[in-house]
Structures are given as structure tokens and as C-alpha cells.
Amino acid sequence: MSGGQAVGCGMLGRMITMRRYAGPEDLRAMQSLTERIWSLDNYCHVGDQAWERTHIAGREALHPTALWEDGGEVVAWGWAFLPDGLHFLVDPARPELADEVLRWFDTVAESEARSITLLDRETHLRAALERQGYRLEDSPVYSDYMRLPLDDLPEPVAPQGFRLRHVEPGDLARRVAVHQAAWQPSKVTEESYRTAMGTWPYRSTLDWVAEAEDDTFAASCLIWLDERNRVGELEPVGTDPRFRRRGLARAVCLAALGALRDAGADQAVVYPVRGLAKAAAAAPLYEDLGFVPYGRTVTYVR
Numbered sequence: 001m002s003g004g005q006a007v008g009c010g011m012l013g014r015m016i017t018m019r020r021y022a023g024p025e026d027l028r029a030m031q032s033l034t035e036r037i038w039s040l041d042n043y044c045h046v047g048d049q050a051w052e053r054t055h056i057a058g059r060e061a062l063h064p065t066a067l068w069e070d071g072g073e074v075v076a077w078g079w080a081f082l083p084d085g086l087h088f089l090v091d092p093a094r095p096e097l098a099d100e101v102l103r104w105f106d107t108v109a110e111s112e113a114r115s116i117t118l119l120d121r122e123t124h125l126r127a128a129l130e131r132q133g134y135r136l137e138d139s140p141v142y143s144d145y146m147r148l149p150l151d152d153l154p155e156p157v158a159p160q161g162f163r164l165r166h167v168e169p170g171d172l173a174r175r176v177a178v179h180q181a182a183w184q185p186s187k188v189t190e191e192s193y194r195t196a197m198g199t200w201p202y203r204s205t206l207d208w209v210a211e212a213e214d215d216t217f218a219a220s221c222l223i224w225l226d227e228r229n230r231v232g233e234l235e236p237v238g239t240d241p242r243f244r245r246r247g248l249a250r251a252v253c254l255a256a257l258g259a260l261r262d263a264g265a266d267q268a269v270v271y272p273v274r275g276l277a278k279a280a281a282a283a284p285l286y287e288d289l290g291f292v293p294y295g296r297t298v299t300y301v302r
């Protein structure tokens with residue numbers, strides 16, 4: 001592997017190499033692991049990486065990232081959120097690499113303190129955190145992990161005066177405006193949203209809006225489809241505060257979920273935050289849509 005650093009022997013005697021993230025093509029390489037090992041026991045979906053890595057422009061310097069590979073196959077990655085945070089994913093068949101990723105994180109973190117959030121079901125990562133001296137923190141803020149099978153979806157009903165449709169060419173400015181209104185103060189810009197739209201696995205046919213008669217976009221729901229695992233992730237969903245509690249988020253999510261089912265998925269996942277006032281409406285919305293919790297995040301500190 002060019003530019004790679006050998007870190008040990010993999011199974012079958014092959015050498016595992018580690019290399020630093022070198023650009024957007026490596027995002028797809030990271031997603032290849034996410035896709036390959038996706039299950040309800042993992043905290044991330046290919047859509048998380050696509051959205052997290054693109055929706056705020058100019059943050060690459062805050063995200064030192066490294067990939068571990070075995071014979072060209074990505075088997076682990078670490079993605080630092082400076083100064084003290086880390087996302088990491090490790091093939092459960094290679095649990096020892098979790099320690100390797102945490103040791104790499106120690107070389108890039110910019111503070112003595114560390115804070116790492118992951119899904120409670122990721123037992124191989126939790127064991128590594130404990131081996132590396134982290135302890136579980138009793139955090140009042142966490143994410144519920146919720147899922148919805150798509151076999152019995154109700155039909156969306158657009159509130160009077162609105163129509164539901166997916167994004168079309170020429171919608172970028174209004175698409176960004178509805179996101180910014182829902183997520184004030186938002187760092188999403190036309191430039192960053194254009195980048196998200198160009199990132200696998202974005203599809204405009206899974207990016208839905210509720211449009212008012214005066215052409216304003218009032219609510220939106222973006223879904224990312226992991227085709228291999230037939231699972232879509234809602235990220236993000238929002239309604240402009242001027243239009244809330246009229247059933248627009250319910251309608252636009254149901255329309256997008258219907259498109260997701262028609263594209264071949266059999267379930268959807270979403271991760272509403274609990275314990276934050278500004279996100280208080282998120283979990284009730286997904287409960288209203290029929291999503292059921294299957295896990296939650298936990299935070300480890302050192």
C-alpha cells in the first residue's frame with residue numbers, strides 16, 4: 001500500500017497497513033467497511049459518513065482520519081473530532097484493531113481529556129475502551145437508535161396548501177434555505193450541500209420537501225440508502241419554525257420513506273438526540289411515525 005505503514009499481521013499472514021485519509025475517495029473506502037459490517041449492532045450507516053463529512057465546508061483540518069487495511073480491504077477506521085472526540089469503526093472479526101485505533105487517536109488528539117460516543121451494542125469497541133483506560137460517563141445527552149420496518153407504511157397526506165415532492169435540479173437554494181431555517185444557526189451552505197449531493201450514496205429521489213403554494217420549502221427529509229443492507233437512514237429532517245405542528249414533517253418523512261421502500265429498502269433507521277432542548281421534538285416525531293428504539297449511545301471519557 002503506497003504511503004501505508006505496516007502495523008501487524010492479519011489473518012492468513014497478510015500484513016495490515018495503516019494510512020492517513022487522503023481525500024474524498026477515502027470516504028468511499030471508509031464507507032466500504034460501514035457497508036460490509038452494517039447491522040443493528042453498529043452505530044453508523046454509510047449516510048452518516050456522507051453527511052457528517054460534507055455538510056459543513058472547510059473542516060477537514062479538524063478531522064484527522066486513518067484507515068487500516070488488509071489486502072486492500074478496509075478493516076478499521078478512526079476519525080478524530082479535534083480536540084477530544086473520535087468516531088471509530090472496527091470489523092468485529094478484528095477486535096484487536098480497536099486498541100490500535102485508540103492508540104493512533106492518542107497521537108492526534110489535541111487535549112488530555114478524551115470523549116468518545118458509540119452505540120451501547122458495540123461490545124468489542126467498549127471492551128477496547130476499557131482496556132485503554134476509558135470509563136463510562138453518565139451523560140444526560142444521548143441518541144436513541146430507532147428503526148422502522150417499511151412493510152406497512154401509511155400513505156403520506158400533505159397538509160392543505162402544500163405538496164410533497166423530491167428535489168429537482170434548480171432547487172439547491174430553497175433546499176438549503178429550509179435546512180437553515182429548521183437548524184438555526186446552521187453552518188450548511190449551498191457549497192456544502194452541493195458537496196453532500198455529490199457524495200455517495202446521495203440520491204435526489206430520496207431528498208424530499210414539502211412545498212407551499214408560494215414555492216417556499218417548509219419541511220424536508222433526506223434519506224440515505226445503503227442498498228447492500230436494504231436500510232435507509234433519515235439524516236437530517238427539519239421543518240421551518242413558521243410551519244411547525246401542522247403535520248409537515250410527518251408527511252414529508254412518510255413520502256421519503258415510501259420512496260425508500262420503492263428503491264428496495266426494507267427498513268429505516270434514525271438517531272434522535274435525547275436530553276437537548278433544541279432537539280426535543282425529534283424523538284416524538286419518530287415515535288409518531290412508528291419508529292421503535294433498539295439501542296442508545298453511551299459516552300466514554302478518559
Ligand SMILES: CC(C)(COP(=O)(O)OP(=O)(O)OC[C@H]1O[C@@H](n2cnc3c(N)ncnc32)[C@H](O)[C@@H]1OP(=O)(O)O)[C@@H](O)C(=O)NCCC(=O)NCCS
Pocket residue numbers: 182183219235236237238239240243244245246247248249250251272278279280281282284285286288
Ligand atoms: C422535529 C421537527 C422536524 C418536527 O416538525 P413538525 O413539522 O413540527 O412535525 P409534525 O407537525 O409533522 O409532527 C408530527 C408529530 O410529531 C410529534 N411532535 C412534533 N413536534 C413535537 C413537539 N414539539 N413536541 C411533542 N411532539 C411533537 C407529534 O406526535 C406530532 O403529531 P401531533 O402534532 O398530531 O401531536 C421540527 O420540530 C424541527 O425541525 N426541529 C428541529 C430539527 C430537528 O430536531 N430535526 C429532527 C432530528 S433529525
